Amino acid sequence: xxxxxxxxxxxxxxxxxxxxxxxxxxxxxxxxxxxxxxxxxxxxxxxxxxxxxxxxxxxxxxxxxxxxxxxxxxxxxxxxxxxxxxxxxxxxxxxxxxxxxxxxxxxxxxxxxxxxxxxxxxxxxxxxxxxxxxxxxxxxxxxxxxxxxxxxxxxxxxxxxxxxxxxxxxxxxxxxxxxxxxxxxxxxxxxxxxxxxxxxxxxxxxxxxxxxxxxxxxxxxxxxxxxxxxxxxxxxxxxxxxxxxxxxxxxxxxxxxxxxxxxxxxxxxxxxxxxxxxxxxxxxxxxx
Amino acid sequence: xxxxxxxxxxxxxxxxxxxxxxxxxxxxxxxxxxxxxxxxxxxxxxxxxxxxxxxxxxxxxxxxxxxxxxxxxxxxxxxxxxxxxxxxxxxxxxxxxxxxxxxxxxxxxxxxxxxxxxxxxxxxxxxxxxxxxxxxxxxxxxxxxxxxxxxxxxxxxxxxxxxxxxxxxxxxxxxxxxxxxxxxxxxxxxxxxxxxxxxxxxxxxxxxxxxxxxxxxxxxxxxxxxxxxxxx
Amino acid sequence: xxxxxxxxxxxxxxxxxxxxxxxxxxxxxxxxxxxxxxxxxxxxxxxxxxxxxxxxxxxxxxxxxxxxxxxxxxxxxxxxxxxxxxxxxxxxxxxxxxxxxxxxxxxxxxxxxxxxxxxxxxxxxxxxxxxxxxxxxxxxxxxxxxxxxxxxxxxxxxxxxxxxxxxxxxxxxxxxxxxxxxxxxxxxxxxxxxxxxxxxxxxxxxxxxxxxxxxxxxxxxxxxxxxxxxxxxxxxxxxxxxxxxxxxxxxxxxxxxxxxxxxxxxxxxxxxxxxxxxxxxxxxxxxxxxxxxxxxxxxxxxxxxxxxxxxxxxxxxxxxxxxxxxxxxxxxxxxxxxxxxx
Numbered sequence: 001x002x003x004x005x006x007x008x009x010x011x012x013x014x015x016x017x018x019x020x021x022x023x024x025x026x027x028x029x030x031x032x033x034x035x036x037x038x039x040x041x042x043x044x045x046x047x048x049x050x051x052x053x054x055x056x057x058x059x060x061x062x063x064x065x066x067x068x069x070x071x072x073x074x075x076x077x078x079x080x081x082x083x084x085x086x087x088x089x090x091x092x093x094x095x096x097x098x099x100x101x102x103x104x105x106x107x108x109x110x111x112x113x114x115x116x117x118x119x120x121x122x123x124x125x126x127x128x129x130x131x132x133x134x135x136x137x138x139x140x141x142x143x144x145x146x147x148x149x150x151x152x153x154x155x156x157x158x159x160x161x162x163x164x165x166x167x168x169x170x171x172x173x174x175x176x177x178x179x180x181x182x183x184x185x186x187x188x189x190x191x192x193x194x195x196x197x198x199x200x201x202x203x204x205x206x207x208x209x210x211x212x213x214x215x216x217x218x219x220x221x222x223x224x225x226x227x228x229x230x231x232x233x234x235x236x237x238x239x240x241x242x243x244x245x246x247x248x249x250x251x252x253x254x255x256x257x258x259x260x261x262x263x264x265x266x267x268x269x270x271x272x273x274x275x276x277x278x279x280x281x282x283x284x285x286x287x288x
Numbered sequence: 289x290x291x292x293x294x295x296x297x298x299x300x301x302x303x304x305x306x307x308x309x310x311x312x313x314x315x316x317x318x319x320x321x322x323x324x325x326x327x328x329x330x331x332x333x334x335x336x337x338x339x340x341x342x343x344x345x346x347x348x349x350x351x352x353x354x355x356x357x358x359x360x361x362x363x364x365x366x367x368x369x370x371x372x373x374x375x376x377x378x379x380x381x382x383x384x385x386x387x388x389x390x391x392x393x394x395x396x397x398x399x400x401x402x403x404x405x406x407x408x409x410x411x412x413x414x415x416x417x418x419x420x421x422x423x424x425x426x427x428x429x430x431x432x433x434x435x436x437x438x439x440x441x442x443x444x445x446x447x448x449x450x451x452x453x454x455x456x457x458x459x460x461x462x463x464x465x466x467x468x469x470x471x472x473x474x475x476x477x478x479x480x481x482x483x484x485x486x487x488x489x490x491x492x493x494x495x496x497x498x499x500x501x502x503x504x505x506x507x508x509x510x511x512x513x514x515x516x517x518x519x520x
Numbered sequence: 521x522x523x524x525x526x527x528x529x530x531x532x533x534x535x536x537x538x539x540x541x542x543x544x545x546x547x548x549x550x551x552x553x554x555x556x557x558x559x560x561x562x563x564x565x566x567x568x569x570x571x572x573x574x575x576x577x578x579x580x581x582x583x584x585x586x587x588x589x590x591x592x593x594x595x596x597x598x599x600x601x602x603x604x605x606x607x608x609x610x611x612x613x614x615x616x617x618x619x620x621x622x623x624x625x626x627x628x629x630x631x632x633x634x635x636x637x638x639x640x641x642x643x644x645x646x647x648x649x650x651x652x653x654x655x656x657x658x659x660x661x662x663x664x665x666x667x668x669x670x671x672x673x674x675x676x677x678x679x680x681x682x683x684x685x686x687x688x689x690x691x692x693x694x695x696x697x698x699x700x701x702x703x704x705x706x707x708x709x710x711x712x713x714x715x716x717x718x719x720x721x722x723x724x725x726x727x728x729x730x731x732x733x734x735x736x737x738x739x740x741x742x743x744x745x746x747x748x749x750x751x752x753x754x755x756x757x758x759x760x761x762x763x764x765x766x767x768x769x770x771x772x773x774x775x776x777x778x779x780x781x782x783x784x785x786x787x788x789x790x791x792x793x794x795x796x797x798x799x800x801x802x803x804x805x806x807x808x809x810x811x812x813x814x815x816x817x818x819x820x821x822x823x824x825x826x827x828x829x830x831x832x833x834x835x836x837x838x839x840x841x842x843x844x845x846x847x848x849x850x851x852x853x854x855x856x857x858x859x860x861x862x
Contacts, residue, residue: 082414108418116414122407125429135415195415365619365779373781375620376574376603457605462592467603480719481583482744
């Protein structure tokens with residue numbers, strides 16, 4: 001039971017392609033993925049972080065690394081991309097729509113095509129399964145959610161395939177029933193990524209997902225990024241780890257002092273940077 | 289229960305029932321009003337927020353008798369809400385106890401709500417949650433503290449005597465069924481008559497009731513989030 | 521103070537109260553009047569819904585258990601339910617003054633008279649009486665035992681600065697106590713005089729615990745006697761003591777012209793029941809610890825006009841020309857009740 005795919009036990013659960021091919025990539029095939037772009041973003045924060053005139057885009061099926069030293073505004077940029085707040089200047093575009101020009105209901109729909117994982121531990125105090133299914137649950141109608149809650153009082157259903165697949169992608173399938181509080185930091189981060197993946201987003205934003213993690217968990221997360229890319233998701237990774245950027249990304253954007261000073265295919269940025277500060281940075285020197 | 293010899297069972301059961309009914313309704317009302325207040329105050333920054341929070345904590349120590357008098361004035365036939373004829377009814381008692389329980393509930397649940405990390409609210413938002421979803425998640429994450437808040441509010445309501453005596457009128461019908469007499473106001477009657485032992489025996493029942501409610505709350509509160517028995 | 525607050529309340533009211541008050545002049549009697557107008561007592565109990573009567577009364581009638589003997593009989597007879605609110609006399613009168621009770625049964629003639637004079641109460645009847653006693657510790661530290669004047673006893677207590685516990689709650693007993701201090705020409709003050717703001721039972725217990733004197737109504741004292749060691753030091757008039765310790769109870773329905781929503785007819789029925797031979801007999805037969813607690817005094821072959829009006833009432837300022845008073849009264853009735861276009 002623990003290793004079998006539950007699809008075999010549930011003949012009437014959904015469409016045929018789901019039972020035969022549980023890989024979310026096949027689910028994703030029903031809708032084409034869209035790109036996420038920032039155009040001329042500028043934003044000021046109370047704490048002095050400032051972004052200036054940042055334009056970048058992440059395309060379906062690629063990994064974009066956003067690199068730069070800590071404190072350079074990567075987190076601010078990602079929060080703007082995830083539509084936490086409206087930028088002071090510029091636009092965030094999903095599939096060509098300026099998200100802040102949309103009415104609120106449509107913006108919610110657009111926002112739900114973007115998943116995100118954070119640098120800090122952010123799991124809810126419940127089971128791994130309920131964490132991962134959270135995004136799916138909030139997308140359901142209120143009546144369905146109330147019904148689920150009531151049914152939940154009388155015993156639990158098996159986790160959905162979507163949840164299982166998301167957990168398999170991060171290699172955490174065996175922990176589906178565990179209490180989230182009992183996980184190590186690395187395991188928790190992998191579950192958080194599974195939570196972002198479960199609703200099958202178009203865009204996956206990862207803000208420093210592997211900082212302070214051991215190599216094994218880092219490797220699992222990097223493999224999950226590649227898996228997401230391979231099913232057509234646009235993956236944006238903020239990292240201060242140049243080696244990681246070089247390892248996993250297709251393109252790289254370098255942020256320094258709150259603005260994007262160089263971007264291009266990862267190899268080019270690393271092999272022959274145009275900007276002198278980028279050269280120093282990729283060589284591992286401190287840059288301000 | 290030697291000291292209860294002169295109190296019949298109907299009387300005991302019905303004053304206990306009135307105590308439970310009034311306090312439960314008051315706490316339910318306070319929760320319906322107070323949790324949204326805690327969430328709003330907890331997560332929004334606005335001008336005068338510190339004033340609001342100190343008003344709330346001051347409300348915790350508000351003398352119940354004063355609340356009783358204010359409610360009395362409001363509900364009296366000669367007061368502004370007199371036409372509803374609510375004075376000396378259980379509903380009047382629910383009103384005054386709600387006023388008393390609300391600050392306790394808001395105050396305790398506010399700190400519980402504020403202790404939920406920003407990271408978790410961000411995660412709920414990023415996972416596609418609306419602001420309602422985020423609020424529900426916060427309530428869920430703060431459930432331990434919120435149950436504590438409910439229990440504290442319940443404790444304040446059920447052990448309260450000053451206001452319910454004033455606005456309820458301490459009425460018992462001649463067939464020994466209580467209309468607005470609670471365990472606490474029954475104790476005042478016994479004290480007034482000098483029946484100290486009977487009063488203490490009623491106090492013991494009240495204590496048992498509060499203990500029971502707390503045990504129930506603690507059970508709910510300490511239920512493991514994983515709902516044990518997940519054999520995977 | 522109280523009057524100012526009422527003004528505030530009336531001003532703060534949504535107008536409904538005032539509006540309703542305005543209706544009392546026209547031909548809409550309170551609903552309850554219709555129900556009782558046609559029927560005898562028998563048809564009342566047989567017909568229709570149970571009516572509720574809110575009785576504001578003093579703790580002594582409730583705590584002694586007297587109302588538990590009286591009210592079930594009344595309820596049975598009139599298909600009514602009595603909601604008894606037992607407070608100090610001052611609080612009970614205040615409750616009625618706000619229109620929140622239908623009838624009061626209290627024992628402070630001075631306060632009752634004021635209630636009548638302000639128009640809040642109508643049709644007062646004497647119901648029963650007993651007396652107050654001055655109680656104190658068995659060893660009688662102030663040495664008042666057997667005194668024939670309550671005022672002298674109080675003066676002696678004050679001189680000795682023996683501890684005295686006062687109800688201090690504006691109850692009938694409290695009012696009586698203050699009356700006696702006044703008679704003794706003593707303004708009680710000092711640590712020996714303790715106002716505690718509690719009911720009679722609590723007060724007796726506290727006096728007992730602190731070896732103090734206090735004034736108690738005989739009924740509550742007898743009912744509480746088992747729990748305390750205090751003894752009667754000065755008897756009331758029931759046992760040859762001074763008349764100042766008399767304790768008469770009166771019943772007063774709330775004036776329906778003031779508060780049209782009060783159940784006036786049922787309040788009158790209650791007053792009628794208490795003063796009927798049946799009610800009076802129940803009072804007479806009620807005992808605690810083998811002693812009769814209250815003495816009915818409503819039944820009398822001789823007229824007792826004093827019970828209807830404030831004490832020393834002389835018919836108003838124009839009493840000397842009573843004809844002109846009744847003429848003026850009639851004219852005001854005409855002005856108030858006869859339509860302009862009659």
